[in-house]
Amino acid sequence: MSKDFTKYSFNGKIYCKRQLVKTVVEDYINSHKNLTFEMLENAFPSKIQQETKLKIASFDVMRRCSDISASNDRHYFPEIISLTDGTKIRINGGWDKDNIVSFIECARKLGYEIKDV
Numbered sequence: 001m002s003k004d005f006t007k008y009s010f011n012g013k014i015y016c017k018r019q020l021v022k023t024v025v026e027d028y029i030n031s032h033k034n035l036t037f038e039m040l041e042n043a044f045p046s047k048i049q050q051e052t053k054l055k056i057a058s059f060d061v062m063r064r065c066s067d068i069s070a071s072n073d074r075h076y077f078p079e080i081i082s083l084t085d086g087t088k089i090r091i092n093g094g095w096d097k098d099n100i101v102s103f104i105e106c107a108r109k110l111g112y113e114i115k116d117v
Contacts, residue, residue, distance in 0.1 A: 004097035007117040008104075014117055017095035022077055024107050024114070025062060025091050029081060037064065037087035043110055044103075061103060062089045 008020045015023060028043060029035055044061040065088040068076055076090040083089065095103065104114050 006097065006100075009115045009117050010112065017097075017100045018077075018093040020114065021061065021095055021100075021103055022091050022093070024103075024112055026081070027112075028110065029083070034084050036085040037083055037089065038085075040083065040089075044106060060092045061106075062091045064088065065090055 005016075007014050007016060009015075010020060010023060011027075013023075025040075025044060029040065032039070040062070062081075063076065065080055068090060075092060075094040077093050078090070080088050080090060107114055
């Protein structure tokens with residue numbers, strides 16, 4: 001199976017999948033100054049379900065730093081984001097052509113304009 005290198009346009013810039021997710025989530029956080037983890041999770045559910053041909057899989061958009069195990073650490077961006085309720089989170093960087101679809105649908109429902117390039 002070949003690797004998918006689809007790029008996406010958002011706010012006049014071109015992004016790969018992982019950078020798109022990071023940029024959209026950071027934009028959402030920066031646009032909502034009093035954001036708590038619960039509010040962020042309502043906007044971007046911690047488990048986005050994606051049904052594939054073989055299984056139903058779930059993917060974290062972000063996770064509390066305290067919930068990231070050493071074995072999963074490499075899947076998350078190293079930057080730690082502090083929310084107003086004191087929760088520290090990291091954004092997932094492990095996106096592929098199957099699970100990015102659900103994230104983009106979620107972002108579009110929040111008003112984000114994202115296009116395939």
